[in-house]
Amino acid sequence: MSPIRKATTHVNQNEGLIFEKSSPGKYAWKLPELDVPEVDPAKALGAAARNDLGNMPEVSEIEVIRHFTRLSTWNYGVDTGMYPLGSCTMKYNPRVNEVASRMEGLAGAHPYQPEKISQGALLIMKVLSKCLIEITGMDAVTLQPAAGAHGELTGILLIRAYLESKGNPRQKILIPDSAHGTNPATAAIAGYAVENLKSNAAGMVDIPSLVAQTNEDVAALMITNPNTLGVFEQEIAKIAEILHAKGALLYMDGANMNALVGKARPGDRGVDVMHMNLHKTFSTPHGGGGPGSGPVACKQILEPFLPVPVIVTRPNDTLAFDYDRPQSIGRVRAFYGNFGMHVRALAYIMANGPDGLRQTTEDAVLNANYIRKKLDGYYDLPYPTPSMHEVVFSDRLQMKNGIRTGDIAKRLIDYGFHPYTVSFPLIVHGALMIEPTESESREELDLLIDAMRSIAEECERDPKLVLEAPHTTRVSRLDEVTAARKPLLRWKPKQQPAAAD
Amino acid sequence: MRYLPKSHAERQSMLREIGLTSIDDLFAPIPADFRVKGDLNLPRAFAESEIVDYFRQRSAENAAGYASFLGAGAYHHYRPVVIDSLISRGEFFTAYTPYQPELAQGTLQAIFEFQTMICELTGMEVANASMYDGSTATPETVMMAARVTGRHGAVVARSVHPEYREVLATYARHQGVPITAAGFLENGRVDLKALEQAVTDETACVLIQSPNFFGTIEDVGAAADIAHRKGALLVVMISEAVSLGIVQPPVAADIVGMEAQSFGVPVGFGGPYAGVIATKEKFVRQMPGRLVGETHDKNGKRAFCLTLTTREQHIRREKATSNICTNQALVALMATIFMTVYGREGLKELAKHNLSKAAYAAGEFGKKANVLFNGAPRFNEFVVQTNEDPKAINDRLLQKKIVGGLPLKKFYPEMGNAALWCCTEMSTRAQIEAVVKEVAQ
Numbered sequence: 030m031s032p033i034r035k036a037t038t039h040v041n042q043n044e045g046l047i048f049e050k051s052s053p054g055k056y057a058w059k060l061p062e063l064d065v066p067e068v069d070p071a072k073a074l075g076a077a078a079r080n081d082l083g084n085m086p087e088v089s090e091i092e093v094i095r096h097f098t099r100l101s102t103w104n105y106g107v108d109t110g111m112y113p114l115g116s117c118t119m120k121y122n123p124r125v126n127e128v129a130s131r132m133e134g135l136a137g138a139h140p141y142q143p144e145k146i147s148q149g150a151l152l153i154m155k156v157l158s159k160c161l162i163e164i165t166g167m168d169a170v171t172l173q174p175a176a177g178a179h180g181e182l183t184g185i186l187l188i189r190a191y192l193e194s195k196g197n198p199r200q201k202i203l204i205p206d207s208a209h210g211t212n213p214a215t216a217a218i219a220g221y222a223v224e225n226l227k228s229n230a231a232g233m234v235d236i237p238s239l240v241a242q243t244n245e246d247v248a249a250l251m252i253t254n255p256n257t258l259g260v261f262e263q264e265i266a267k268i269a270e271i272l273h274a275k276g277a278l279l280y281m282d283g284a285n286m287n288a289l290v291g292k293a294r295p296g297d298r299g300v301d302v303m304h305m306n307l308h309k310t311f312s313t314p315h316g317g318g319g320p321g322s323g324p325v326a327c328k329q330i331l332e333p334f335l336p337v338p339v340i341v342t343r344p345n346d347t348l349a350f351d352y353d354r355p356q357s358i359g360r361v362r363a364f365y366g367n368f369g370m371h372v373r374a375l376a377y378i379m380a381n382g383p384d385g386l387r388q389t390t391e392d393a394v395l396n397a398n399y400i401r402k403k404l405d406g407y408y409d410l411p412y413p414t415p416s417m418h419e420v421v422f423s424d425r426l427q428m429k430n431g432i433r434t435g436d437i438a439k440r441l442i443d444y445g446f447h448p449y450t451v452s453f454p455l456i457v458h459g460a461l462m463i464e465p466t467e468s469e470s471r472e473e474l475d476l477l478i479d480a481m482r483s484i485a486e487e488c489e490r491d492p493k494l495v496l497e498a499p500h501t502t503r504v505s506r507l508d509e510v511t512a513a514r515k516p517l518l519r520w521k522p523k524q525q526p527a528a529a530d
Numbered sequence: 531m532r533y534l535p536k537s538h539a540e541r542q543s544m545l546r547e548i549g550l551t552s553i554d555d556l557f558a559p560i561p562a563d564f565r566v567k568g569d570l571n572l573p574r575a576f577a578e579s580e581i582v583d584y585f586r587q588r589s590a591e592n593a594a595g596y597a598s599f600l601g602a603g604a605y606h607h608y609r610p611v612v613i614d615s616l617i618s619r620g621e622f623f624t625a626y627t628p629y630q631p632e633l634a635q636g637t638l639q640a641i642f643e644f645q646t647m648i649c650e651l652t653g654m655e656v657a658n659a660s661m662y663d664g665s666t667a668t669p670e671t672v673m674m675a676a677r678v679t680g681r682h683g684a685v686v687a688r689s690v691h692p693e694y695r696e697v698l699a700t701y702a703r704h705q706g707v708p709i710t711a712a713g714f715l716e717n718g719r720v721d722l723k724a725l726e727q728a729v730t731d732e733t734a735c736v737l738i739q740s741p742n743f744f745g746t747i748e749d750v751g752a753a754a755d756i757a758h759r760k761g762a763l764l765v766v767m768i769s770e771a772v773s774l775g776i777v778q779p780p781v782a783a784d785i786v787g788m789e790a791q792s793f794g795v796p797v798g799f800g801g802p803y804a805g806v807i808a809t810k811e812k813f814v815r816q817m818p819g820r821l822v823g824e825t826h827d828k829n830g831k832r833a834f835c836l837t838l839t840t841r842e843q844h845i846r847r848e849k850a851t852s853n854i855c856t857n858q859a860l861v862a863l864m865a866t867i868f869m870t871v872y873g874r875e876g877l878k879e880l881a882k883h884n885l886s887k888a889a890y891a892a893g894e895f896g897k898k899a900n901v902l903f904n905g906a907p908r909f910n911e912f913v914v915q916t917n918e919d920p921k922a923i924n925d926r927l928l929q930k931k932i933v934g935g936l937p938l939k940k941f942y943p944e945m946g947n948a949a950l951w952c953c954t955e956m957s958t959r960a961q962i963e964a965v966v967k968e969v970a971q
Contacts (some may be wrong), residue, residue: 084874
């Protein structure tokens with residue numbers, strides 16, 4: 030019997046590009062009768078008038094439906110099965126959140142409509158803010174950042190503005206070598222130099238290095254907790270003390286808050302400012318790469334610098350936006366952020382309640398540790414430190430057969446799973462970063478464990494099978510080198526003569 | 531908790547298999563005095579029906595069912611129903627960034643189609659997979675221009691969306707990018723003379739918006755000449771994407787930054803939307819954001835993957851072109867479906883309806899009040915100066931379930947009682963006439 034229990038092949042439709050299905054005269058739209066005089070564009074716009082929309086498609090409605098439905102079947106989502114992409118927290122996206130966010134008064138609300146007819150939206154933002162403050166143990170929050178990296182930038186700008194108000198913004202941000210790439214990229218955009226901070230043998234911030242590197246040039250440390258190894262930074266309070274003693278602040282990347290909600294609050298142990306990813310911890314859909322939402326929570330000392338506007342309660346008990354914030358870092362985004370994600374995150378918090386959120390965190394950590402226990406020995410565990418919500422293995426044992434983490438990931442596809450995160454964090458050579466989240470049943474976890482064990486065995490018995498995987502997808506491994514060397518970033522009609530340049 | 535697929539017995543047996551006796555053992559790495567005791571102070575768990583009720587109430591407080599004449603970077607266009615049918619497919623909606631192309635060809639091909647359509651519409655050669663929105667695309671285009679030119683300054687038209695300029699200011703302050711503002715003329719267009727004077731040998735780019743914040747279509751070619759004469763790039767922002775159906779694309783620009791909200795995305799109290807950056811092929815390696823490219827698999831079959839990733843933060847870290855990671859993929863998919871539904875002829879017709887409605891409304895307003903910025907073409911927005919404070923007019927309109935234009939004093943203190951009005955294909959003649967009647971009182 031095949032070791033592959035979860036997946037089987039089934040009919041999969043081919044589908045060309047939409048442009049290849051197009052033919053003049055087909056259409057999928059109808060506008061109402063124009064009830065005002067029709068304007069002649071040439072007359073109204075003169076030279077600015079446009080006549081031709083080039084190769085835009087012309088198709089009928091059924092073709093639109095079939096086209097995108099067929100494309101969708103080539104994807105894998107959380108709805109399809111376990112998606113253990115470490116650090117991305119691919120949890121269930123509750124459908125009631127979608128219903129809530131599509132209600133006409135919310136989805137149809139214009140950001141500039143008068144506050145007196147925006148009280149519902151303002152209340153949602155206010156209540157969500159209060160919940161996030163309670164969950165993080167911080168004092169204030171902004172919902173404006175559009176994603177995690179955008180939240181990081183907002184947080185670092187708050188630190189910068191605070192230090193500037195003290196007379197010196199300082200020059201450097203310390204970043205552990207296990208950090209996400211967004212952290213150093215963010216520090217650079219905020220005008221800071223990046224200084225790398227070594228991890229110790231346990232995979233945590235090395236305290237002696239931190240002491241040695243923290244001085245009056247350091248604005249902040251950006252720490253991820255639990256870090257990207259899934260390890261809780263136990264010395265977090267001490268880390269904060271070391272920084273604070275030199276006048277530097279502690280930024281926490283909250284990408285891994287799914288390990289902490291309801292169990293520990295960063296604000297209780299010296300974190301000055303942090304972001305959360307509503308699309309990770311708070312179940313808003315990942316959507317094939319976004320939208321995200323990256324609220325930033327901070328301590329009182331940073332509150333005056335929050336982006337404008339902030340929500341306030343007027344004396345008559347109505348809610349309003351306050352723009353009169355002279356110390357604000359300014360706007361980081363137009364309007365008020367990804368409001369639709371705020372609605373979904375609040376719906377998620379309400380569905381859980383405090384006990385549900387705690388249980389969620391416990392299950393996420395339980396699932397990761399269950400996988401760790403069951404795969405230890407089959408795969409190398411580079412750091413013996415206890416895991417929280419995710420576990421990082423390495424491909425050391427498989428390397429002797431020439432098999433790397435990326436190969437194992439591709440073979441896992443044949444077993445019916447989305448791969449884990451490959452080759453990250455960078456401090457683990459050949460990392461396999463597995464985050465099951467709380468959304469997996471024991472049955473699904475056991476299927477993953479069986480699949481991973483079976484692949485480990487295949488690595489010994491039949492390396493070629495693994496090296497050439499996946500075998501069951503509609504496309505096999507891609508030529509990504511050619512894609513980068515000769516970038517083909519848009520479709521062009523075949524018969525078109527070569528461009529003059 | 532109904533989202534959690536485990537029984538108490540299963541949890542206990544899993545714990546035993548790990549070799550632990552209680553859940554608390556799993557949290558031993560967190561120092562005991564750091565652990566939360568008891569419940570957080572949060573709303574208790576709601577039933578699904580209660581959640582629906584709660585948000586229905588919030589929706590009602592937000593006053594649904596109003597006719598709106600607001601634009602200013604967020605546009606009420608009709609959203610074909612197939613958009614939500616299709617984006618609700620779990621395979622789109624619950625997937626993430628297509629890092630594993632063998633399992634994500636659907637997302638990848640849709641993005642490739644998005645990039646292609648944005649190129650067709652903007653006249654650019656390459657477009658990225660999306661940015662957060664138009665406002666955050668603004669500083670990204672300026673930083674990109676600085677990398678391309680090795681220069682730092684930006685000359686920015688005051689007729690660019692004020693909030694885009696505010697976001698730019700937030701970023702620019704720490705990038706050592708001095709921003710110089712160029713005003714606008716009586717016809718609503720950027721003052722080209724002022725622009726020319728402001729551009730120096732240190733200018734990385736000139737940044738304008740067209741149609742601009744007042745709805746006026748800029749002379750992109752003239753702005754490009756000014757920028758190019760001094761070796762600077764021209765960046766053109768587009769916040770009303772439907773205009774591209776009937777307005778010449780900004781082909782003279784070097785970089786186009788765009789807000790795609792008009793393409794089938796709810797106004798949604800300001801987000802989520804989708805920004806895009808498009809440019810010439812020669813600048814692609816300085817472009818921020820994700821890119822999908824066509825390639826083939828090892829059997830020669832056409833396939834798509836993320837490409838040119840060495841520009842990005844997960845590889846280049848502090849030397850990346852941007853810190854952006856998660857973008858607005860599902861919203862870009864909405865836009866792709868919208869562009870597919872309307873297509874080559876429909877987008878033109880849709881834009882013509884917008885043009886006609888706004889022209890009719892501006893004509894009607896002109897009989898009772900002063901319509902500003904004449905003498906240059908406009909798309910679907912126009913500015914009306916009234917004797918009365920526009921807030922007072924809007925208060926009266928609210929009684930009739932109409933949301934009036936945006937008072938401009940907040941952004942342009944010198945503009946007094948001017949307000950920015952927008953008409954789309956959703957505006958009816960009856961609504962327009964009702965509004966104009968209120969203005970006359």
